[in-house]
Amino acid sequence: MTVRPLTLEWVKRHLRAGEQIVGVEALHGGITAEMRKLTIGTQDGDIRQLVLRSFVDPTRLERAEDSLNREAGALTLLTGTGLTVPGLVAVDATAADCEYPSLLMTHLPGRTVLTDDEVETRVPLLARQLAAIHAVRPAERPPEYETLTTADTVVVPRRADAAAWAAAIDVIRELAPHYEGRFLHRDFQPGNVLFDVLPSGPARTHITGVVDWAATSWGPADLDVAHCSTNLALLHGPVWGRRFAEAYEEAGGVLAADAGDRLYWMVRDPLACSEEVVAIAHAWREAGRPELTTRAVEERLDSYIKMLLD
Known part of the structure; x- marks a missing residue:
C-alpha cells in the first residue's frame, strides 16, 4: 500500500x-x-x-x-x-x-468494535461519550446542520413495508421542530469510536477516542442520537437503536421533550440512511461483518422504521 x-x-x-x-x-x-x-x-x-x-x-x-x-x-x-x-x-x-x-x-490508540459481542457493555459507553460531546460549548459555533434528504428523495428499499415507509416519509414532510442547539459530531457511530477492549473482561472496556469530525455541525442533540441509533439498529438489531436513545438520557443527555418532535428526528436519519445502504453494508463487510449483506441491512432498516412508528 x-x-x-x-x-x-x-x-x-x-x-x-x-x-x-x-x-x-x-x-x-x-x-x-x-x-x-x-x-x-x-x-x-x-x-x-x-x-x-x-x-x-x-x-x-x-x-x-x-x-x-x-x-x-x-x-x-x-x-x-x-x-x-x-x-x-x-x-x-x-x-x-x-x-x-x-x-x-x-493516530489514537484503540480499535473500532463492530461485533455483536458485549454490545450491551458498549452502548452505555457510547451514550456517555456522546453526552460529553454535546456538553462542549465552543467559542465559535460550527456551521448549522444540513439534512440533504427530503420527503421526495427518500430511497425506499425494494422489499420494504410500503405503508410503513409512506407513514415515515409523511413525518418528515412537516417543518423541522424548534430545537436547542448543541455542538454535534454529526457522524457519531461505532465506526468512529475507538475502544480499548482488555482481556480482563468487558468491565474494563473503555473508549480511547472519537475520530472523523468532518461533519461537525450545530443543531439538535436528537440528530446525533438518531444517527448512532440507526447504525446500532443495523449493526446489532433494531432493539439496540431504541436502547441507545434510552442510554443517552440515562447519561444525562437531553432529547426533544415532545414525542412528535422526537419522532421527527429519529425517523429522519434511517430514511436518509437508505440512500447509502449499499456503501454502508460494503464497509461493514470489509471491516469484518460478512453476514451484513445489502439485503440483510435493508431488512434491519425496514424493521427499525416499523419499530419507530409503533
Missing part, C-alpha cells in the same frame, strides 16, 4: 527533523474517504503513527474542502476540552499540494 507521490512529499514536509515513513497501512470501515495509517520512524529509533485522510472518490470531491476544513477546525477547537480526539498535523483542503484534498493527523 503506497501514498501518491505529491501527497507523500507533502506529508514528508510535515514530519519532524530526521523522521521518515517506514510503513503504510490501509484503514477500512469508512465510506467517504481513503484512510491510511502511516508508521513514522523517529531519529532516536522509536516509532509513532499518523493518519492520512484523502478524498479520492469523484462523487465526494465537491464537499471535500468543507469537510476537511470542518475537521481541522474541530480538532483545533476540541484541544483541551477533555475529549480524546486526534491532533491536527496539517491540512490541504483544496489539493494545492496533494493529488487529492487531504488531512494529516495523529
